[in-house]
Amino acid sequence: MSDPISSAWDRLRECPQSTLFDLFGADPERVGKLSRRLDFALQGHDDVGMLLDWSKTHLDDPLLDSFEALATACGFEQARADLFGGGIANPTEGRAATHGAMRGSGTQPHVEEAEALLARMGMLVDAIHRGALGEVNHLIHIGIGGSALGPELAVDALTRDLSLVDVHVVSNIDGLALEQAFAACDPATTLVAVASKTFTTIETMTNAASALDWLGKNGVSDPGGRVIALTANPERAVEWGVDETRVLPFPESVGGRYSLWSSIGFPVALAVGMEEFHALLAGAKAMDDHFRETDGRANGPLLAAFADQYYTRLRGCQTRAVFAYDERLAMLPDYLQQLEMESNGKGVTIEGAPVSAPTAPITWGGVGTDAQHAVFQLLHQGTALVPVDFIASIAPGDELDPTHHRQLLMNCFAQGAALMAGKESDDPARAYPGDRPSATILVDDLDAATLGALVAFHEHRTFANAVLMRINPFDQFGVELGKAIAGQIDSGEGQFDASTTALMAAAGLR
Ligand code: F6P
DSSP: OOOOOHHHHHHHHHEEEOOHHHHHHTTTTTHHHEEEEEEEETTTSOOOEEEOOOOTSSSSHHHHHHHHHHHHTHHHHHHHHHHHTTTTTTTTBBBOOOOOGTTSSSHHHHHHHHHHHOOOOOOOHHHTTTTTSSSSEEEEEEEOOTTTTTHHHHHHOSSOOOSSSSSEEEESSSEEEEHHHHHHGGGGGGGEEEEESOOOOHHHHHHHHHHHHHHHTTSSSSGGGGEEEEEOOOOHHHTTTTTGGGEEOOOOOOOOOGOOOGGGGGHHHHHHHHHHHHHHHHHHHHHHHHHHHHOOGGGGHHHHHHHHHHIISSSSSEEEEEEEEGGTTTTTTHHHIIIIIHOOOOBBBBBBBBOOOOOOOOOEEEEGGGGTTTTTHHHHHHSOOOOOOEEESSOOSSOOOOOOHHHHHHHHHHHHHHHHOOOOSGGGGGGGOOOOOEEEEESSSSHHHHHHHHHHHHHHHHHHHHHHHHOTTTTTGHHHHHHHHHHHHHOOOOOOOOHHHHHHHHHHOO
16 A cells, blocks of 8 residues: 555646646636735835736646645645744754744744844944944955855845945855955955855855955955854854954854845845845745745645646656846846755655655746847747746836836746747747746835745745655755865865866866
8 A cells, every 4th residue: 555645646647637728728717726916014114915826837626636635645734833833844954944033933932042143133234334344335245055145136136226335245266256346346445244154165264365365455454353254153253263243143053045034144234224134034924924824725835836846746847947027136046046956956855765756856047038038949949848937026126118117027928928828830940839837926016025025935935845755955965075075186185086187187286
C-alpha cells in the first residue's frame, strides 16, 4: 500500500490535462476562481492592493482538489504553524527560521527580540540622518548573496524619486565592482556597511578591507570609524575592528536570503528613512497574515506553489521565468533566483532520502518590454514549456506622458494573451502553438509596503513549494564545496584534477 503522499501524487498524475483553451471554454467562472484580490489595510501606512491572476495556468478544480489533498498529506498546516511558531523549520542546522518575526510574525520572544534589534538600527539611522557621523552623502554597502540582493532590490525599487543617501551595493570580489563604487563616491562623506551574516565570507571581508584602505588613502583620518557592521556574528565584527556601537546584529535564525527585514536592510532604511522601512515590514507582515490564516487554494502563495509543482513535477518544466514590467523591479529576477534556487535546489528530502522527483526549476527572467525583444521568441515558439510570471503596477512609477505606462501594461497583458492563444498558420515558421501558461501579479502601486508584500509572497511560495516536495528550504550546503576548494587553491594545499591544475598554471596561480 502506498503512503498518503505517494497516493496524492498518483491522484495528481491521473488528473486529465486540458488545454487552456478548453479550460476557459468549459468554465465561465474561471477567472474569478483562479484570481485573488488581496487588500491589506495597514495601520499608519498606505494600504496594499494586488491582483493575483493564476487563471492562465492549467490548474482546474480536479487538480486543485488533488493539490489540496497533497498539502494535507505533506502536513502543510503543521509545517506552517511550526514556521511561525518558532519550531525547528531548518532541521539540518537544528534551528528555527524566524525572518517572519523581524516583521512581527512569530512567537512573542522572537518578535520582541526583533523589535529591540530594529529599534537599535532605527536609532543609528536617525542619528546618521541628524549628522552624528558628520556629513554623509554616500553609503557603500558591501555584502554578497542574501546580504546584498535584498538591499539592492529594495534600494533600486524605492529610491527612484528620492534618496536620502546615495547607496552603492558591491558584492563581487572582482575589484572592478568596488572601483566603480569608489568612482561614484566622495570618501569624505562616505560610510561603509559591511553586511555578512557570518562575517567570514571571503568576498565581503576582502572588499571591506579594500574599502577601508581607500578611505585611509583618500584623507579619511579614522576609516574604521566610518564602518557599520550588519551581522549575526557581532563578536567577529568587533574582533575585526568595528566599534560595538556601530554593530547592528540580527538573529542567527534569520537566513541570509531571508534577511532583508533585519539589519541587512540598513541601507534601505538609510536611503528611504525608518518610516518607509517600517512600511516595507508592514506590507510583509500583512502577507504573512494572509498566508497564515488562509487555507487551501484561497491562499495566494500556496496557489502559486500548486502551479509551480504542476509545471515542475507533472509537466517536466525545468525553468520558470519572471518578467517585471516595471524598471523598479529590475533586480527582482536576480533576487528570486537566490530565494528559490538556493532554498529549493535540493536533492534530498527532509528525512535525508534522495528525492524521487525534480525540485526547484531554474528561475530566470528580466524586465518587460526589453525581454520581449530578446528572449520571448523561445517562450512563444521554442520547444521548452516555460511557465511565466508577469508582474506590473497599475500606477506608473514615471511622470512622463501616460502613453509610456499604457504601452507598458498593454504589452504585458498582450504577451500573456499571446502565449495562451497561439496562432495557426499555413506556414509552420509563423505558427504559434499557444497553450503556454502564465500568471500575473498586478499591484495597485509599487510603494514600500507593496514591495514588502511582494517579497513575502515569494518567500511563502518558496516555503510552500518546499513543504510539498518535503525538502528543507533553509539550508544551503551545496555552496560549501566550491568555497573549500578555492581555499585549498589559495593555500596551495590539496591535489587537483589535471584540468584545474592546467588552468591554475595558465593563470599563474601556481
Ligand atoms: O555562499 C552562500 C551564502 O552563504 C548565502 O546563503 C549567503 O546569503 C551568502 O553566502 C552570504 O553569506 P554571509 O552573509 O554570511 O556573508
